[in-house]
């Protein structure tokens with residue numbers, strides 16, 4: 321049988337990794353797929369990349385639509401990223417009857433509902449394993465391996481750059497900006513790094529996981545999104561003293577009111593495996609009613625780890641080329657007409673424990689004022705630390721850990737405490753999850 325020809329849109333970090341892996345493992349891949357797979361055509365603004373990657377026969381163009389419209393290409397691999405022209409290219413590929421593989425989480429999270437509907441009509445596959453958690457096959461695990469389960473919740477470290485920053489701050493006391501710069505140099509960070517540090521990238525990924533876990537349409541716009549940019553070195557240290565690590569988590573949970581879909585810094589007991597996932601590594605913890613807890617761990621970014629997921633998708637498509645479109649694994653795990661309108665719950669109604677850090681005047685009665693406000697709202701305190709800030713000996717940093725409390729009640733209490741004369745500045749709060 322003739323080899324399947326694929327076209328790459330982009331020959332950057334992931335595009336280069338994909339071409340390299342396909343070339344290096346060509347024999348094994350052909351034995352798995354049942355046919356050879358060759359990178360035949362690539363769109364790049366740097367034509368010298370083909371030579372660099374040791375692919376002198378690769379056809380190169382600067383115009384990505386040339387690849388999408390090329391009749392020889394069966395599978396288009398979109399690795400450009402961003403919304404436009406990625407969306408137009410993917411829709412054109414679908415229109416041309418081509419299957420698509422993409423690593424573009426932003427595209428899938430924001431335009432996935434439209435893209436999958438069009439792919440369904442045209443009987444083609446749009447595969448996106450590489451869009452979430454890099455090389456970890458979490459889409460396949462949720463969509464296929466855990467298909468027997470009612471998923472109760474999942475929690476993931478799904479942004480490698482953010483995890484790298486938090487780990488370096490904790491272990492080496494490095495400054496935030498310095499670590500971010502290194503993540504950019506290593507090719508982990510997004511083109512716009514605010515996507516990493518403000519939680520947008522994680523929100524894209526979480527909305528994809530949530531949709532696949534619970535059988536709901538993609539709703540990234542309803543994801544509560546908070547990044548790591550306000551986390552200080554002190555918070556990292558105090559969390560550690562209290563027995564916790566701070567991780568940037570995406571959490572999706574089924575509740576009686578609907579689905580929680582939230583991304584924010586989270587304190588996790590150090591004893592949990594996921595609390596010890598460090599550096600650029602990602603991990604997703606999934607709780608299914610039949611299987612219980614399962615944990616998926618691996619590199620969340622980088623050239624070959626991401627290529628591992630891209631190439632696996634390509635192999636899946638090659639295996640499915642002759643199958644009936646109606647009998648393929650649905651894009652969002654559930655049959656398209658079986659997606660439900662279960663609401664995404666508002667953040668005010670969720671329940672978590674909290675870490676609070678506030679700066680107070682250092683005199684008698686201050687703590688009583690703070691605890692009275694919490695007590696009046698039935699917010700119970702689990703642990704307490706007081707520190708003297710080095711730069712201001714007349715002040716005290718008060719660090720509190722609460723029991724589980726309704727988020728709306730906590731917000732109201734924080735407002736009241738911040739209004740006290742004895743408190744200066746804003747209160748830092750971090751949600752705490754036991755992940756039991």
Ligand code: HSE
Pocket residue numbers: 451453454478479480481482508509510516521620621622
């Ligand atoms: N910027 C992303 C991260 C790349 O750091 O996880 C992988 O999606």
